[in-house]
Amino acid sequence: AQTVTQSQPEMSVQEAETVTLSCTYDTSESDYYLFWYKQPPSRQMILVIRQEAYKQQNATENRFSVNFQKAAKSFSLKISDSQLGDAAMYFCAYRSTNTGNQFYFGTGTSLTVIP
Amino acid sequence: DVKVTQSSRYLVKRTGEKVFLECVQDMDHENMFWYRQDPGLGLRLIYFSYDVKMKEKGDIPEGYSVSREKKERFSLILESASTNQTSMYLCASSFVPGRYSNQPQHFGDGTRLSIL
Numbered sequence: 001a002q003t004v005t006q007s008q009p010e011m012s013v014q015e016a017e018t019v020t021l022s023c024t025y026d027t028s029e030s031d032y033y034l035f036w037y038k039q040p041p042s043r044q045m046i047l048v049i050r051q052e053a054y055k056q057q058n059a060t061e062n063r064f065s066v067n068f069q070k071a072a073k074s075f076s077l078k079i080s081d082s083q084l085g086d087a088a089m090y091f092c093a094y095r096s097t098n099t100g101n102q103f104y105f106g107t108g109t110s111l112t113v114i115p
Numbered sequence: 116d117v118k119v120t121q122s123s124r125y126l127v128k129r130t131g132e133k134v135f136l137e138c139v140q141d142m143d144h145e146n147m148f149w150y151r152q153d154p155g156l157g158l159r160l161i162y163f164s165y166d167v168k169m170k171e172k173g174d175i176p177e178g179y180s181v182s183r184e185k186k187e188r189f190s191l192i193l194e195s196a197s198t199n200q201t202s203m204y205l206c207a208s209s210f211v212p213g214r215y216s217n218q219p220q221h222f223g224d225g226t227r228l229s230i231l
Contacts, residue, residue, distance in 0.1 A: 006157075035219050037219075037222075043224070044222055044223070044224045044225070045205065045222040046222075047219040050217060050219060052217055091157065091158065093219075093220075095212070096212060101146050101163060101211060101212060102163065103209070107155065
């Protein structure tokens with residue numbers, strides 16, 4: 001099974017500043033997908049951003065962007081201009097392209113946004 | 116929009132009871148999943164199902180069973196609830212790998228289950 005590691009259990013950021021959440025993964029596959037999910041307190045887990053491993057260009061969704069380093073097996077999430085609504089648990093996830101039905105999740109990073 | 120609906124947001128049961136958690140999705144997804152979420156442990160997969168009446172064990176299946184009689188519905192069963200099963204339970208669904216591998220899992224709101 002693939003392993004996904006989020007080494008930062010908790011992070012904090014000042015409102016309007018930028019923060020980067022780290023994620024590393026272990027796989028022998030060359031083709032896969034990576035996802036960042038956000039889980040606000042007492043609310044549903046939702047997709048923030050996704051990255052296809054075959055794409056060299058880093059994915060971007062408004063204030064959210066990733067730094068995908070395939071050789072290093074690293075997939076960090078950058079949140080720019082942090083807002084109070086960004087406070088949540090963030091989970092990194094891995095999925096194989098063609099084999100296996102499972103998604104593999106990290107243990108999460110709890111992000112606090114300081115007004 | 117995909118909708119994954121879990122039958123209860125909060126549930127309180129007693130030790131030894133048989134507990135049913137229900138999940139329904141409306142996107143014709145082949146895959147459905149049950150996770151348990153505990154602080155510091157992330158999401159741990161209990162069971163998943165890739166087709167009607169098909170199931171596979173995840174990382175922590177002990178004390179749980181599942182049922183999938185219809186494609187849209189996936190039930191988690193605690194055969195004899197114990198206090199160490201107090202947790203948040205998340206249901207999710209997705210397409211099978213291949214053509215739609217870039218599609219994420221979609222999650223329900225979660226059920227916070229307390230076993231007294």
